[in-house]
Amino acid sequence: MKRSTLAARLVSARDNSERKRLLADNRGLVDVRLARALKDECYRVWTSAPAKARNAAAALRNLVTFAPDNEVHALRYWVEGIADITRGKLESAIENLDSASSILRHLGLEHESAQPQVAKLIAQAMLGRYDEAQRSGKKALKIFEKFDDQLAAGKIEMNLSNIVSRRDEYRLAERYCLSAYRRFESLGERSWQTMAENGLANTYAELNDFKRAEEFYDSALRRARSSRMHATVAEIEASLGNLALFRGQYAEALRWLERSRRMYEKLGMPHQTAVAELEIADIYGELNLTAEATELYRRLVGVLRGLKMRAEEARARANFGKASLAAGDLRHARIELKRSAALFQAEGNGIAAAAVTLGLASLEVARGRHREALTLADDAGFTLDESDNLRLRLSARWLRADILAKLDRLDEADKLLDQTLKEATRSEQPAIAQAVTNSLGTVAQKRGNIRRAESMFEAAIRYAEGARAPLPGEDFRMAFLAKTLEPYGNLTRLFLEQGKLDKAFTCVERSRSRSLLEGISTRQKGTTQAEGRIREELNWYYSRLDRGGQEDAAKFQSEIRKREKQLADNALRNQSLSGRASRLPRTEFDLAALQNRRLDDRVLIEFVEGAGMYSAFVITKDKLDYVADLASGDEILSLLEGLHFQFGSLRFGSDAVRGYAGQLKTRADHYLERLYSKLLRPVERLVDGRDLVIVPAGGLNYVPFHALFDGERYAIQSREIVYAPSAAVWLLLNSRRRQSFRNALLMAFADEKIPLVDREIEQLARTIPNAAKFTGRRATFSAFGSNAHQFDIVHLACHGQFRPDNPMFSSLHLADGWVTVRDVCAYELKAGLVTLSACETGLSKVFAGEEILGLARGFLSAGAKSLVLSLWTVNDEATAKLMAAFYSNLQRGFGVSASLRIAQTEFIDRGEHPYYWSPFFAIA
Numbered sequence: 001m002k003r004s005t006l007a008a009r010l011v012s013a014r015d016n017s018e019r020k021r022l023l024a025d026n027r028g029l030v031d032v033r034l035a036r037a038l039k040d041e042c043y044r045v046w047t048s049a050p051a052k053a054r055n056a057a058a059a060l061r062n063l064v065t066f067a068p069d070n071e072v073h074a075l076r077y078w079v080e081g082i083a084d085i086t087r088g089k090l091e092s093a094i095e096n097l098d099s100a101s102s103i104l105r106h107l108g109l110e111h112e113s114a115q116p117q118v119a120k121l122i123a124q125a126m127l128g129r130y131d132e133a134q135r136s137g138k139k140a141l142k143i144f145e146k147f148d149d150q151l152a153a154g155k156i157e158m159n160l161s162n163i164v165s166r167r168d169e170y171r172l173a174e175r176y177c178l179s180a181y182r183r184f185e186s187l188g189e190r191s192w193q194t195m196a197e198n199g200l201a202n203t204y205a206e207l208n209d210f211k212r213a214e215e216f217y218d219s220a221l222r223r224a225r226s227s228r229m230h231a232t233v234a235e236i237e238a239s240l241g242n243l244a245l246f247r248g249q250y251a252e253a254l255r256w257l258e259r260s261r262r263m264y265e266k267l268g269m270p271h272q273t274a275v276a277e278l279e280i281a282d283i284y285g286e287l288n289l290t291a292e293a294t295e296l297y298r299r300l301v302g303v304l305r306g307l308k309m310r311a312e313e314a315r316a317r318a319n320f321g322k323a324s325l326a327a328g329d330l331r332h333a334r335i336e337l338k339r340s341a342a343l344f345q346a347e348g349n350g351i352a353a354a355a356v357t358l359g360l361a362s363l364e365v366a367r368g369r370h371r372e373a374l375t376l377a378d379d380a381g382f383t384l385d386e387s388d389n390l391r392l393r394l395s396a397r398w399l400r401a402d403i404l405a406k407l408d409r410l411d412e413a414d415k416l417l418d419q420t421l422k423e424a425t426r427s428e429q430p431a432i433a434q435a436v437t438n439s440l441g442t443v444a445q446k447r448g449n450i451r452r453a454e455s456m457f458e459a460a461i462r463y464a465e466g467a468r469a470p471l472p473g474e475d476f477r478m479a480f481l482a483k484t485l486e487p488y489g490n491l492t493r494l495f496l497e498q499g500k501l502d503k504a505f506t507c508v509e510r511s512r513s514r515s516l517l518e519g520i521s522t523r524q525k526g527t528t529q530a531e532g533r534i535r536e537e538l539n540w541y542y543s544r545l546d547r548g549g550q551e552d553a554a555k556f557q558s559e560i561r562k563r564e565k566q567l568a569d570n571a572l573r574n575q576s577l578s579g580r581a582s583r584l585p586r587t588e589f590d591l592a593a594l595q596n597r598r599l600d601d602r603v604l605i606e607f608v609e610g611a612g613m614y615s616a617f618v619i620t621k622d623k624l625d626y627v628a629d630l631a632s633g634d635e636i637l638s639l640l641e642g643l644h645f646q647f648g649s650l651r652f653g654s655d656a657v658r659g660y661a662g663q664l665k666t667r668a669d670h671y672l673e674r675l676y677s678k679l680l681r682p683v684e685r686l687v688d689g690r691d692l693v694i695v696p697a698g699g700l701n702y703v704p705f706h707a708l709f710d711g712e713r714y715a716i717q718s719r720e721i722v723y724a725p726s727a728a729v730w731l732l733l734n735s736r737r738r739q740s741f742r743n744a745l746l747m748a749f750a751d752e753k754i755p756l757v758d759r760e761i762e763q764l765a766r767t768i769p770n771a772a773k774f775t776g777r778r779a780t781f782s783a784f785g786s787n788a789h790q791f792d793i794v795h796l797a798c799h800g801q802f803r804p805d806n807p808m809f810s811s812l813h814l815a816d817g818w819v820t821v822r823d824v825c826a827y828e829l830k831a832g833l834v835t836l837s838a839c840e841t842g843l844s845k846v847f848a849g850e851e852i853l854g855l856a857r858g859f860l861s862a863g864a865k866s867l868v869l870s871l872w873t874v875n876d877e878a879t880a881k882l883m884a885a886f887y888s889n890l891q892r893g894f895g896v897s898a899s900l901r902i903a904q905t906e907f908i909d910r911g912e913h914p915y916y917w918s919p920f921f922a923i924a
Contacts, residue, residue: 003029007037010059011045011052019062030066035075038063042079047191047231050086050267057083074103078116085123088270088307093123114143115152121159125166126271128310128347133163154183154192161199165206166311168351170388174203191232194223198236205243208390208427213243231272234263238276245283246391248430250480251470253283254576274303278316284572285323286431287476288483292572293323295565311352314343318356325363333363354383355392358399365403374403394424394432402439405446414443434463438487445494453494460487461510472575485511489610501624502591505617505727508608509589512726520732520860534570538563538817564809567822589728595621598734603687606695606727607679609633614679614700618686619727625686631678636699639678643671647872647915665913669709672914676708680715691720691897693730704871706904707918714914716904720897722924725856733865733924739832741890743770744793749779749815753873757797760837760880764795767887780816785827794831794864795883800838800855810855812838824858833896834864837883838874856923866896866924878916882907896924 006022006029013019023030038056046053060076078100084093097116104113117140124133137160144153161176181196201216217240224232241256261276281296297320304313321336337359344353357380364373381396397420404413417440424433441456464484471477488511495504538560594604599621606617612633618625646668679700680687692715694705705723706716715721724730746764748757758775765771772791774783779798788794799813811818836855856867868886870879882903889899900922907917 001026001029003034003037004041006034007041007056007059010038011041011055013055013059016058016062019059023062023066027066030063032067032069032071032075035060035063035067035069035072039075039079042082046082046086048227048229050231050269053079053086054083070103070107071109074100074107077103078119081116081123082119085119086269090123090127090271090308094120094127097123110143111147111149114140118152118155118159121156121163125159125163127308128166130163130167130348134160137163150183150187151189151192154180154187154189154196157183158192158196158199161203165203167347167349168206168387168389170203170206174200174207177203190223191227191229194220194227194229195232197223198232198239201236201243202239205239205246207388208246208429210243210247210428217243230263231267231269234260234267234272234276237263238279241279241283245286247428248467249470250283250287250467250476251472254472254476257283258573258576271307271309274300274307274309275312278304278312280576281316282319285319285326287471288326288479289475289572290323290327290479292568294320294327297323310343311347311349314340314347314349314352317343318352318359321356322359322362325359325366330363330366334360337363350383351387351389351392354380354387354396358384358392358396361399361403365399365406370403370406374400374407377403390423390427391429391432394420394427394429398424398432398436398439402435405439405443408446410443410447414440414447417443430463430467434460434467434484434487437463438490441487441490441494445490450494450498454491457487457491457494460484461491475572476575481511492608493610496626496628501617501626504626505606505619505624506589506591508606508617509726509728512728516725516857516860517728517732520729520863534563534566538567568809571822590731591619591624594727594731595619595624598731602691602693604693604695604727604730605683605687607697607700609698609700614697616679616683618683620686620690623686625683627682627686630682633699635678636675636703639671639675640699640702643668643675644872646671650875650913650915665911668914672704672707672709672714673711675703676710676715679703680705680708681710689718692722693727694721694723695726695730696723702871704914704918704921706901706921707914714908716901717908720901722897722922724923725860729860733860739792739830739865741768741792741832743791744768744772744795745774745784745787745791746771746795746797747774747779747784747814748797749776749799749813751799751813753799754797754838754876756876756880757837760797760876760883761795763880763884764887767884767891768793769891777815779814781814781819781823782816784814784819785823788827788831789829792831793833793835794829795835795837797837797879797883800836812836812855821855821858824855825861827862829859829863831863832865833868833890834859834866835868835883835886836870837868837879838870860923866922868896868900868920868922870919871921872919874919875916878907878912879920882917882920897922 006026010019010022013022038060042053042056045056057076057080060072060079064072064076077096081093081096081100084090084096097120100116101113101120104116117136121133121137124130124136137156141153141156141160144150144156157176157180161173161180164170164176165173177196177199181193181200184193184196197216197220201213201220204210204213204216217236221233221236221240223229224236237256238260241253241260244250244252244256257276257279261273261280264272264276277296278300281293281300284290284296285293297316300316301313301320304316317336317340321333321340324330324333324336337356341353341356341360344350344356357376361373361376361380364370364376377396377400381393381400384392384396387393397416401413401416401420404410404416417436421433421436421440424430424436437456438460441453441460444450444453444456461484464481464487468477468480468484471480488507492504492507495501495507599619604617604619606619607630608615608617613629614631614633614636615626615628616630618627646664649664692705696703696705706714706721708715722730724733744764746761746768748761750757761773761775765773772787774780774787784796796812801811801813801818809820809822811820836859856869859867885903885906886899889902890896894902900920904917904920
């Protein structure tokens with residue numbers, strides 16, 4: 001047997017016993033040459049199969065007992081150091097590699113003693129010991145050049161290139177890496193040539209030379225894959241993700257970064273896995289998934305600190321600070337940015353520290369302290385102008401110019417913004433170009449150059465849409481839209497100032513409900529097997545939470561949150577891997593189509609919010625009006641709080657307050673009348689008694705417009721009133737052919753809040769023909785999933801909960817768990833009507849630029865054509881009566897909104913308190 005064969009068998013052995021047996025059976029081969037063969041085998045596999053490198057170290061530990069030679073000891077320490085790097089034990093790696101060098105030097109093997117220093121540089125760099133690493137590297141390089149060892153010299157230069165890159169010294173990095181690449185090329189050393197190509201590509205990406213970066217990445221990835229260099233493939237894929245991120249190609253970035261993360265995780269490489277997760281957190285932050293990014297950063301700063309990766313910890317803290325700033329947590333943003341700056345200074349990385357100073361300048365802008373912000377931006381810009389990093393230079397210039405504009409130093413701002421836009425366009429920086437064009441529009445508007453302002457705002461919107469359209473999933477597109485809303489608002493205000501109401505309204509619609517509109521028009525994929533397993537576990541914990549005592553609640557809540565996070569993370573990761581989005585439907589809004597086809601006997605009132613005030617567009621068949629400054633957000637919030645306080649007194653049953661019924665109704669009517677005077681009375685002359693389509697905004701999503709009181713009558717008594725997330729969504733829903741209601745799925749699950757819902761279902765089953773009933777323990781998640789797609793009507797009478805902490809997990813309570821918004825989105829419904837006869841199912845968090853994120857979203861995305869939901873906790877006895885009347889009207893041939901209106905007016909005619917009839921509203 002050859003020693004190389006024995007070395008390979010030792011590395012592949014199952015355990016120490018097998019390794020010892022192999023050594024005992026082949027004593028004639030057990031010597032220093034076998035130790036060298038094991039070292040060579042370790043180097044052959046450590047980037048593709050790190051576990052085998054660790055096996056090589058174990059084999060050498062055994063070999064020392066059979067051949068206690070000094071050189072064998074040295075080789076054992078050497079390979080142990082390599083294995084330590086793959087395990088993330090960097091301090092130990094340095095000690096072992098230094099021990100190897102020391103023994104080899106004492107043996108008079110000067111050339112060999114320098115070789116472990118190549119790997120040592122990797123560990124030193126990961127620990128942020130750059131000065132030490134550069135000294136060690138240059139010293140080893142001289143030895144290798146003395147002995148004309150081109151391969152080892154190239155490896156040292158590769159590591160030196162990586163070290164200076166971490167200090168943003170990219171031109172120096174290029175020189176080292178090019179020299180290494182030429183050495184490897186002349187030797188025909190393909191694996192190291194592959195790594196050099198990746199290093200050069202990284203350098204050119206940082207220098208914004210994207211064409212050369214792409215050429216080297218393509219070549220490196222082909223070589224790495226063909227050679228099965230799995231760790232190197234993962235590294236190149238991460239680099240490709242960062243390149244795509246630099247260029248604003250977010251879908252590609254997500255795909256590459258997630259592939260890289262999974263590979264590192266599979267290979268069991270903790271340092272690289274942590275860096276991959278950091279890169280994913282960075283792109284989540286870039287896409288405005290602030291909560292997800294923040295959670296990753298919060299975990300990673302501890303992980304990176306534990307791994308002693310100071311540079312990565314500094315980067316994580318810097319971006320954690322930026323994410324906190326985006327979330328409005330200015331105090332925490334300052335803490336993290338300051339910590340990051342201190343770490344970068346300790347690294348000797350003044351460029352990165354200056355980039356953090358830009359973050360501190362942005363924080364001062366958020367506080368309205370523009371002069372202080374300008375001082376910080378100037379300080380950072382002075383340093384960054386000397387750097388090789390074009391993106392940072394451009395970011396600094398944009399921020400400085402934007403601050404100058406806020407200080408009304410418009411000539412300076414305009415000049416600097418123009419220069420920055422030219423360079424951002426030339427260097428493929430769409431994210432910076434988007435910010436710059438928006439700022440240029442603001443400056444032009446201040447200077448009275450309306451044509452240029454409009455052109456710049458439109459350009460900013462095009463950049464935003466160009467980046468958003470390819471994103472691979474609704475979660476990503478929805479979050480990113482919220483980040484890029486400012487130019488839409490600026491352009492809308494510009495059009496309003498000019499009296500161009502049609503353009504202003506169209507601009508509002510361009511930004512509103514885009515993701516829901518796309519979701520309604522396309523089908524989403526179902527759940528994967530892994531997601532199904534997590535969902536089963538989640539249902540089990542939901543059910544245990546319902547049955548468990550108070551002492552178990554915290555434990556079950558913790559397990560529930562853990563699995564909800566798993567489902568949400570899996571959804572994002574699976575979307576990331578899908579790459580670019582499939583072609584999305586056209587969602588351009590057509591005002592003429594709205595007016596000509598759908599507003600013969602209706603008026604659409606679309607509310608907008610700006611500068612703390614609510615205003616409204618009023619659209620009829622023939623006219624578009626705008627009524628400004630109806631009420632402030634604070635006024636509406638105060639009135640809603642008063643109304644809900646009045647309703648709260650009836651939640652414990654009507655018998656307890658029967659003697660005060662008239663007084664309580666008068667008090668509720670008082671708030672409903674004040675809301676009417678703020679929101680509907682100013683538009684009465686434009687409505688002229690016609691039916692209404694209400695598109696709320698912000699806090700107005702909580703206003704029961706159909707129950708507003710004019711002093712004599714409730715609004716619903718005079719007209720039909722329906723709701724919609726946007727005019728475009730309403731137009732789409734009403735362009736679909738109306739279906740007849742031939743059958744119904746009726747499900748109910750009672751709890752302590754709604755104990756009588758089974759009776760409601762029994763009553764409805766007598767009203768609706770061809771009804772399938774599922775009540776009590778039969779009303780399960782699986783029963784819903786198996787049956788919902790078959791029915792024209794889906795009626796769910798069960799407790800609902802809105803989750804403001806995680807709206808996509810807002811849910812309906814069934815016998816064996818909770819049906820969430822995420823679950824519903826995975827179904828394909830044919831239902832012409834979905835009724836959620838439960839408490840708080842309509843309550844919704846309003847997401848910037850988007851419609852409601854409650855259960856309504858899930859059912860509309862799944863294909864429901866109209867919905868009936870409740871705004872607040874309902875009285876189940878009153879609800880049973882209301883629903884019986886509603887469905888009876890539906891069976892008589894009335895439409896959804898007309899049927900609900902008739903049922904509600906019957907309550908009003910009996911003198912019932914609004915609490916009993918007003919919770920329900922229709923999206924139709």
